[in-house]
Structures are given as structure tokens and as C-alpha cells.
Amino acid sequence: MKTDEQRREPSGRGSTSADGNGSRTPDWRERLRTSRFGTIGVLVVTTLLVMVGAWFAQKPSGSAEGDVTAVSVTGEQLGPPPAVGAPAQDFTARTLDGKEVRLSDYKGRPVWLLFGATWCSSCRAEVADVEAAYQQAKDAGVEIISLYLSEDAGTVQDYTSGTGLSYLHVPDPRTDVASAYRVMGIPAHYFVDKEGKIASIDIGALDRSTMDEKLASITG
Numbered sequence: 001m002k003t004d005e006q007r008r009e010p011s012g013r014g015s016t017s018a019d020g021n022g023s024r025t026p027d028w029r030e031r032l033r034t035s036r037f038g039t040i041g042v043l044v045v046t047t048l049l050v051m052v053g054a055w056f057a058q059k060p061s062g063s064a065e066g067d068v069t070a071v072s073v074t075g076e077q078l079g080p081p082p083a084v085g086a087p088a089q090d091f092t093a094r095t096l097d098g099k100e101v102r103l104s105d106y107k108g109r110p111v112w113l114l115f116g117a118t119w120c121s122s123c124r125a126e127v128a129d130v131e132a133a134y135q136q137a138k139d140a141g142v143e144i145i146s147l148y149l150s151e152d153a154g155t156v157q158d159y160t161s162g163t164g165l166s167y168l169h170v171p172d173p174r175t176d177v178a179s180a181y182r183v184m185g186i187p188a189h190y191f192v193d194k195e196g197k198i199a200s201i202d203i204g205a206l207d208r209s210t211m212d213e214k215l216a217s218i219t220g
Helices: 028-034 036-058 121-140 153-160 176-180 208-219
Strands: 016-018 024-026 092-094 100-102 111-116 143-149 168-172 188-192 198-203
Touching: 092 168, 111 121, 111 208, 121 143, 121 208, 143 176, 153 168, 168 176, 188 208, 198 208
Parallel strands: 111 143, 143 168
Antiparallel strands: 016 024, 092 100, 111 188, 188 198
16 A cells, blocks of 8 residues: 555656655756757747748749649849739740730730740640630630740740640740749749739649639639
């Protein structure tokens, strides 16, 4: 049988323990809480959690729609970064047949800027839906300008010649346009309304219903 003194003895699960001299020492949890390294560790973890939360709060609305391929752009980042509600930055480029095209040429019309590449698997996977969405919306004046990062006219022509894609294809060999629009992953979708303002920025492959929803927002 245990004596009263034994019954009063700590079970060993508390925050302190007794050493050989009878004095009580903190266990590992208390030492962690009170040590300098423990405090630094807590601050590091807290900072990381805040940064991750901020990234999820600020990321473009379509980044979770589908696969994204990271890209590097080498052009000059002219003008302010694109933002929803801000005017879309004008640019000048050339089509596959060498004609000059400007975004401002489509003033008063809704425009879908689509950044991608012929080698990008997620870009290729969504083009059939892009074409179908375009066929449905083009009577409302929608124009799609598909820009191909780091690729020349010959490469883009080889890719598009057998696809049946009827919207506008524009090579961006020096990534000048992609740099101005701060493209960091493809496919990247910028939906521009009739007033020339960016209505939506979506990074990653979109499904057909999302495409229709985005186009409805700039044609209404």
C-alpha cells in the first residue's frame, strides 16, 4: 500500500521534476518556452504562417483553376504592374504574317489576352475550350490575342497551322509584352473590358465554364 506521502508524490507528467538535491527543475516544454532559441523559433514559424496567408490572400483569382508552368521573362518591365480595375497597358507586337497589332486597336471592344507557349502542356490542354468560348462570344465583339512567350513566328505558325484555332496569334520572342504584364506563370489570362480596364487576372488553365463566366463579365 502507498503511504500518504507516496500518494502526494508527483506522477512525473507535470511541468517540473525533482533533482537529487530535492530542487525542482523545468521540463523540456518549459525550457523551450523560456529559452532564447525557443522564442526565435516561435517568431519564425509565426512569420512564415503570416507570409503564406498573405500570399493566398493576394494571389490572382484563377491561380487554383489548373496547372501553372513557371516562366522567366527578360524584357523590360515598363509601366505599373497590372491590377484589376486598372487600365490595361498598351503594347505593340506583330502577328504571324508580320502585321503590326496594338491593344489600343481594340478600344471599345472586350479583349482576352492569353499568354502561353507552344511547348506548355497546360496551355495546349485548354486551347480547344478557348476556341469554343471564342466562337460563342465573338458576336459580342470579343477578341482573343494569344501571345507566345520566347517563340518566333515560324514556331507559332507550325503549331497553329493544324489546330483550327481562329483567334489572333502573336509571337512574343523577347517577352516584351509578357514582361510588361509581369507574367510569371502560364497560361495567364487577362480579361480586359470595353473601357480598356482589366476585369480579371487568372493564372493557370481554366475550364470552359470559368472562361464563359469571365467573358460574360467583360461583354455585359
